Amino acid sequence: MDFIPFLDLSRQYQKIKQELLKASEEVFEASTFSLGSDVEKFEEQFASFCKVKHAVGVDNGTSAIVLALKSCGIKENDEVIVPANSFIATAAAVSHIGGVPVFVDCTTDTWQISPEDVKRKITSKTKAIIGVHLYGMPFDVEGIRKIAEENKLLLIEDCAQAQGATYNGVSVGNFGKAGTFSFYPVKNLGAYGEAGAVVTNDDEVSERVKRLRNHGSVEKYVHEEIGFNMRIDALQAAFLSVKLKHLNEWNFRRREIAEFYIGTIKNPKLTFQYVPENCHSVYHLFVATIKDRDGFRDYLNQHKIGSGLHYPIPCHLQKAYSSLGYSKGDLPNSEYLAEHCLSLPMFPELRQSELEYIAQVINKY
Ligand SMILES: Cc1ncc(COP(=O)(O)O)c(C=O)c1O
Incomplete structure (x- = not known):
């Protein structure tokens, strides 16, 4: 692969x-x-x-x-x-x-x-x-x-x-x-x-x-x-x-990919975003959280799978906003997410063979 x-x-x-x-x-x-x-x-x-x-x-x-x-x-x-x-x-x-x-x-x-x-x-x-x-x-x-x-x-x-x-x-x-x-x-x-x-x-x-x-x-x-x-x-x-003209078709494919990830990845170490029934997501990103995020990211990379972080530093702790006086602990859920989030490959042109490989690799972690 x-x-x-x-x-x-x-x-x-x-x-x-x-x-x-x-x-x-x-x-x-x-x-x-x-x-x-x-x-x-x-x-x-x-x-x-x-x-x-x-x-x-x-x-x-x-x-x-x-x-x-x-x-x-x-x-x-x-x-x-x-x-x-x-x-x-x-x-x-x-x-x-x-x-x-x-x-x-x-x-x-x-x-x-x-x-x-x-x-x-x-x-x-x-x-x-x-x-x-x-x-x-x-x-x-x-x-x-x-x-x-x-x-x-x-x-x-x-x-x-x-x-x-x-x-x-x-x-x-x-x-x-x-x-x-x-x-x-x-x-x-x-x-x-x-x-x-x-x-x-x-x-x-x-x-x-x-x-x-x-x-x-x-x-x-x-x-x-x-x-x-x-x-x-x-x-x-x-x-x-x-x-x-192509956007509906591309968004449909993103949802198919998300459904594949949700249905096929059976690793209890990962948590996915909860999507309420009245929300129709177009999965710009497919984000998961995992305790050992950095180790997991290295593992994916070793198995030739790219990933992203959205976002590694929450806005209130960015240097750009240091003058506003926030400190670590102020917004715990955002801080937890920044330390544990990881985005899996997500774009409409992902191939089925790639998706199956990604799920297989993750399930073995
Ligand atoms: C949530 C959100 N807001 C605003 C922006 C800003 O958009 P742009 O990069 O086109 O200025 C982006 C994109 O980068 C975004 O993801």
Whole structure:
């Protein structure tokens, strides 16, 4: 058996190469490279995929959160509750607009933002909650939305890892004032470079995101407010339109792979993420916990199986946030996960023979 990578994007590229080359040729012929009709086309297609009113393409998923927060009126010194068990971009976006991220713990079984801890962390300065649909699985939307409503807090969904996931049958991105997506190449829907989007059912938020991504301007050289250059490239939008047509099929295959892992790996040393019945996960990542994580990772590597860690240091203990004064022990579930998590290979093009080999190797550990 050759080395099985944690992720191999080239297998997918080979399958859709002709479609991608055709799409890029059309962009070069039209010669509009930033915003323009290819971007508008993708925005319409993505809004329809998420069953939302508006999708606004931006340059990456971090910008999407910055623009969502700013468009919804979050200001300097406002506290925004974010999960510690996430990629740092969720918190960093809050910091970029001068806000203060307040980290909360995850639950012990779903590993998602804990409603109980959110309640404990609300102060008079709290203005928003960002929930992250982590690893492709929706967080406890009902629990978090109830707290947001009772405390008059803005709810933003970070959907960077969850294109196509649903909660009670409804697509993520529909539950908060805005939802944000990353199309970083490794995502379930990934660009060939950087890209992201904000989705919303609110006309005003959509208009403001459009304005802010383009230097605060709708009409050329007329600037209503100070904005950013956070525009999406036409080439990336064209590639994303090609890939969006395949996304349901790819997500279906990810779920098949997850079901195979769950059904075939029978090693009591491993614990998998608990997925509640009303959550339809698109398995961006397949994460397990195991006591001897580093030993297990070496063992997989010796048997030519790649793996990942998502995430090895929880956000509240990152050096970047040392000024906020958190210490070890503050958010025990997130800290446990950081020390014991391991992500198995997960991408739609994994072969059945590879999956069987992975399960066999793990069962012998
Ligand atoms: C949960 C989460 N939020 C935000 C981001 C930021 O997206 P980007 O890397 O496109 O800026 C990512 C992806 O990297 C992510 O996984």
